[in-house]
Amino acid sequence: MTTTHSSSGPPARTPRGSARARLIAAAHQEVRRQGYAATTVDQICTAAGVTKGAFFHHFESKEALAVAAAEAWTERARPMFDMLPHTRLEDPLDRLLGHIDFRFSLLHGPVDGFTCFIGTMVQDAYATSEPIRLACEASIAAYCEALAPDIEAAMDAYGAPDGMTALDLARHIQSVLQGGFVLAKTTNDSAIARESVAHLTRYVRMIFGRT
Template sequence: MCPLCSDALFRRSGGKVESFRNFSIVAHIADVGADLTTYQLVGMSIRMTTNQPPSVPAAAARDVPPAGGGTPGGRAPRGSARARLIAAAHATVRKQGYAATTVDQICAAAGVTKGAFFHHFASKEELAVAAAEGWTERARPMFELPPHVKLDDPLDRLLGHIDFRLAMLDGPTEDYTCFVGTMVQEAYATNDRIRAACEASINAYCQALAPDIQAAMDIYGAPEDVTAIGLAQHVQSVLQGAFVLAKTTNDPAIARGTVTHLKRYVRMLFGAGGTP
């Protein structure tokens, strides 16, 4: 996830991130023994780099899924195959949907063998469930690291989060749309395990957003029938709907307009409170 400006860049020196800008976030989310895999979240796309031992030149940052793995011969670094398969599922399903995505395509995108796939996952369904859980973890830094989370006013934090989501709406739709939102639209009526995993991920987002909403309600007030979790679900609904509209036009402009209206609604709901 996290939603970030799509032109966020970073450069590496000696296998370490040296600098980053435009709200880019670097999160260590996979420890693979001797190698430390770091993921830079750009939009909801991941750029992955692996800190290799000193004797191995650091690979250039590249968008997941990588073309041929991270070691000579196209093999994934030892211990990282599971993480690469999950990242490849995120990228591939967001681009072409769950039903159209095959195990072979995921393996090719991850740079691992089919045997490695079945070592970690019994089926494509099992990977889908794990990838939904991984999507929740992937989104966690957006509630912890961007500058707006340090603001004193909870309404400013909420509006900052909406601005943050707005900033991600650029580039190809698969770079900023939601993995679980995409997958549940296909699987909700046919696969309850996948549906439940997607529900949990979507609910986790709402639960993470609700405390700032409740704090803003405590300060600024709100209509009696408004609840923190209800407004968080509304934010999620607008975002998911914006992604669908962007897909129908193959253009993020309509999604940006929708999220701009969301921000306007939130300001009006709280009497245009927060810092101007």
């Protein structure tokens, strides 16, 4: 309710000009819960509190919204790499472990609350929509590239197994997270994802010789 209403004002009019952002946020929410194909345009509109007219004014198609939402998701993740306290630590390995700890700390509460929009969407869209797949690929790549510098620095400082690269390990971290999301969906519980990330933490510590 943004406007004054004495009794239960019906439609709770949304501020003009915010429809695009609201639609993207609604897409994140709905797609994370149901996947891309199962989410209808009407559902997204209802969740966003706008009508179809607004939807197709801002986006050419459902697919176009998906691509825009993927880009927005990447932007949403950016603060993880420069705004959080652990990013100020001196030691690159501390920064890396701090990042994983942070991801671990997110794995609580209902499953819809921590799963990945990109990972969910790519599962049922990669074969049917190349634009969506490419947007998802770009988003994952951006995450891994943001993680790589600290890994690289840790490798320089502490050494690393032969044949391992920074991007390699970054992708493995992402892989464990995505796998944890999938398993959490099977049990409808976050514990199984935390377990897996705990193994990941142990692995990273062992690689760099930190007990």
